[in-house]
Amino acid sequence: MAMALSNHKLSILVLVGILSLVLLLPNSDAAIAKYDEYLKKRAQESLEESRNAFDPDPEKVADDLNDQVSETLKTEKAGKRHLREGDCKATNPIDRCWRCDPNWAKNRKQLAECTRGFGHRTTGGKNGEYYVVTDPSDDDMDKPKPGTLRHAVIQPQPLWIIFGRHMVIKLKEELIFASNKTVDGRGAQVHIAYGAGITLQFVHNVIIHNIWIHNIVPESGGMIRDAVDHIGLRTRSDGDGISVFSSNNIWIDHVSLARGSDGLIDVIEGSTAITISNCKFNHHNDVMLLGANDSTAKDSIMQVTVAFNRFGKGLIQRMPRIRWGFVHVINNDYSHWEMYAIGGSAHPTIISQGNRFKASNNPSTKEVTKRMFADKSEWEKWQWRSEGDKFSNDAYFVESGPPIRHELLPLTDKSLIKFKPGSYAGRLTRYAGVRKCRAGKLC
Numbered sequence: 001m002a003m004a005l006s007n008h009k010l011s012i013l014v015l016v017g018i019l020s021l022v023l024l025l026p027n028s029d030a031a032i033a034k035y036d037e038y039l040k041k042r043a044q045e046s047l048e049e050s051r052n053a054f055d056p057d058p059e060k061v062a063d064d065l066n067d068q069v070s071e072t073l074k075t076e077k078a079g080k081r082h083l084r085e086g087d088c089k090a091t092n093p094i095d096r097c098w099r100c101d102p103n104w105a106k107n108r109k110q111l112a113e114c115t116r117g118f119g120h121r122t123t124g125g126k127n128g129e130y131y132v133v134t135d136p137s138d139d140d141m142d143k144p145k146p147g148t149l150r151h152a153v154i155q156p157q158p159l160w161i162i163f164g165r166h167m168v169i170k171l172k173e174e175l176i177f178a179s180n181k182t183v184d185g186r187g188a189q190v191h192i193a194y195g196a197g198i199t200l201q202f203v204h205n206v207i208i209h210n211i212w213i214h215n216i217v218p219e220s221g222g223m224i225r226d227a228v229d230h231i232g233l234r235t236r237s238d239g240d241g242i243s244v245f246s247s248n249n250i251w252i253d254h255v256s257l258a259r260g261s262d263g264l265i266d267v268i269e270g271s272t273a274i275t276i277s278n279c280k281f282n283h284h285n286d287v288m289l290l291g292a293n294d295s296t297a298k299d300s301i302m303q304v305t306v307a308f309n310r311f312g313k314g315l316i317q318r319m320p321r322i323r324w325g326f327v328h329v330i331n332n333d334y335s336h337w338e339m340y341a342i343g344g345s346a347h348p349t350i351i352s353q354g355n356r357f358k359a360s361n362n363p364s365t366k367e368v369t370k371r372m373f374a375d376k377s378e379w380e381k382w383q384w385r386s387e388g389d390k391f392s393n394d395a396y397f398v399e400s401g402p403p404i405r406h407e408l409l410p411l412t413d414k415s416l417i418k419f420k421p422g423s424y425a426g427r428l429t430r431y432a433g434v435r436k437c438r439a440g441k442l443c
């Protein structure tokens with residue numbers, strides 16, 4: 001214990017040292033063609049915010065979430081009989097916080113209380129008005145029409161964005177958000193598809209909830225308005241579903257993602273305080289990239305919770321692939337990967353708890369994990385730990401580094417397994433992806 005603690009302190013010291021050396025340079029991954037004064041200022045502010053959002057005690061955040069899962073399942077068991085009437089089957093702590101209310105449409109902002117894991121401070125547009133998107137078009141990158149999603153997301157004030165009807169939004173170019181927004185697709189079937197994807201760059205406090213994102217393709221770039229008072233020149237976009245760039249306090253929940261040209265979700269360049277939960281991923285190669293560059297030391301502040309997601313058919317790799325940061329991968333269901341599920345380089349920390357990993361029949365892809373660009377003598381020091389994961393069809397996780405430090409819950413006899421083991425992953429993720437919610441009915 002004492003040993004683990006001093007290692008921990010040491011790593012914080014090293015981190016602070018690295019961070020104070022990091023220079024803020026535009027990176028090739030940014031689609032920013034021109035770094036003007038406005039963007040430089042935003043970049044500086046964002047990095048400062050991300051540093052403040054970094055949690056010095058990530059093990060406690062992980063244990064807190066484990067604890068909440070246990071409590072949710074306990075109340076479910078105890079209260080089974082009266083839950084029957086409402087037939088509420090929300091089994092994980094995030095869903096339990098809002099999905100048992102048939103009046104969700106009147107109480108939409110309750111969702112802002114439900115964030116868990118590293119993104120737990122995210123409240124999105126909670127303190128703002130509702131904005132109803134009625135127009136799926138996306139024609140004008142400079143002066144977007146009122147009533148379009150693009151017009152909504154560039155506004156400076158907090159907004160809770162909802163949709164007046166079902167729609168498919170084909171983005172002409174990247175959709176670049178301002179801070180303090182919730183995109184809440186409940187009550188309508190909203191697809192962002194066949195065009196560019198979503199970009200969260202130098203922003204904080206964004207919730208993306210209950211929409212489909214699929215068939216995202218690269219677009220040519222050009223002048224794109226990213227705020228009411230700023231328009232900037234962008235290079236070609238990569239075709240990511242959601243790209244999180246130097247941003248913090250982000251929550252992506254109940255989103256169904258498939259078939260992108262690049263990553264489905266990328267989190268890069270010193271982003272942190274992020275939760276990706278209850279999502280469904282299908283038919284894609286590079287699923288989730290957390291950190292894009294082995295030299296980007298500022299990603300050591302990256303802390304991401306990946307919880308209650310379903311990694312389904314047709315996925316190949318990166319669920320996630322991580323560099324530098326700390327990722328808590330908890331109670332996800334992995335039914336397929338063609339290369340590997342969880343991988344990384346540049347000594348990331350990976351805490352894998354209560355997931356279900358089912359390998360394919362290919363004998364050469366049974367390993368869940370993959371280390372890149374490092375010899376064993378190096379990677380055996382990286383902390384990659386599996387607790388309570390369930391493996392089937394000969395799947396296996398290669399562990400390394402020191403054991404998990406349990407802060408909140410000393411693992412004594414009584415609380416030996418506080419996290420819910422992988423045998424629960426099916427139940428915990430059963431309602432992942434977009435829910436087709438109707439007002440007045442359970443969602």
Ligand SMILES: *[C@@H]1O[C@H](CO)[C@@H](O)[C@H](O)[C@H]1NC(C)=O
Pocket residue numbers: 127156157158179180205
């Ligand atoms: C977002 O909201 C928070 C809390 O209300 C506020 O402090 C912050 O300035 C807002 N951000 C922007 C960019 O307006």
Ligand SMILES: *[C@@H]1O[C@H](CO)[C@@H](O)[C@H](O)[C@H]1NC(C)=O
Pocket residue numbers: 025027028029293294295296
């Ligand atoms: C990685 O970052 C380093 C340092 O900022 C930079 O020189 C290099 O070009 C980056 N590599 C890629 C592939 O972007």
